Amino acid sequence: MKAAPEAQRRLLDLQAVDTALAQLAHRRKNLPELAEIAAVVREISALEDERVRAQVAVDDLDRDIARFEKDIDQVRQRKAKDQQRLDAGGSLREVEGLQHELATLNRRQSELEDSELELMEQRESAAAALADVQARISAAGERRAAAEQRRDESYTEITKEQEFKSASRGPLAADLPSDLVTLYDKIRTETGMGAALVYAGRCGACRIELYGADLNRVKSAPADEVVRCEECRRIMVRTAESGL
Missing domain, CATH: 1.10.287.1490 (Helix Hairpins)
Structure with a gap:
């Protein structure tokens, strides 16, 4: 799947909202x-x-x-x-x-x-x-x-x-490509998190450090390529902080 780098970065904003909503739901229940x-x-x-x-x-x-x-x-x-x-x-x-x-x-x-x-x-x-x-x-x-x-x-x-x-959340999701949001929501429903920042060479969701062929796969992927973690299958958002 392709998506503009900026759209992928904005997935993190959407994830932040969803994380906050999940935390509120957990707080209500507990x-x-x-x-x-x-x-x-x-x-x-x-x-x-x-x-x-x-x-x-x-x-x-x-x-x-x-x-x-x-x-x-x-x-x-x-x-x-x-x-x-x-x-x-x-x-x-x-x-x-x-x-x-x-x-x-x-x-x-x-x-x-x-x-x-x-x-x-x-x-x-x-x-x-x-x-x-x-x-x-x-x-x-x-x-x-x-x-x-x-x-x-x-x-x-x-x-x-x-x-x-x-x-x-509504306007934020509506401003992103629908196919990207659909994929993100599917992953989030299945795992609790749809996207995470790659930081210092690690997946921000499962915290697994990228190395070898997996690291090369992520580093060599075009900026508009939507890449996913081989371990947790979440969308990995790459930025200047990713250390790639």
Whole structure:
């Protein structure tokens, strides 16, 4: 393929734009905030599991405490009825029976209240654990929101740069021979880079030093000949800096 030396040199400008666009795309894909957000999402997921377990513990204790409250209330009602019957009087046997039952109910109430108190202390600890995990979820959510805001700000900045670079690429490519751009784009699509400067006798893409027959091939090629590296197949642009 033939192309004016100046057109070949301008391929380097096109490559510089494409390299910048590739770097911006890589930056967009690998923003540190993305890894941070992913880590926080995993953390929140684990914390949500912990919160569910903590909530279940509190709910179970609430259910047990409610059951004790019901049992205690029933004992109190039974005591009140027995006390009314005792106050109303009766035979000695009835009075003794009521007194014995009241003593039994008092012991039962005391046992139930002690058990309830123990459960209430457990609930206090369980509620504190639940509040702690909820606070950690809230803090993680704030970190996630902050990271997402920074991510979005970076996206906006990157998009502006991409739009600017893309806008400059169009006229630059349009001003070059179409067959040269087609070849360049084909190579760039396949390898990530379409053209590179030959500098100090080395291919600027793969950094391989030219020597022997390959060096002679490049040196002897007409200035308007589009030469390609034997190693990486990229277009090699020759200038005064090429050392040929």
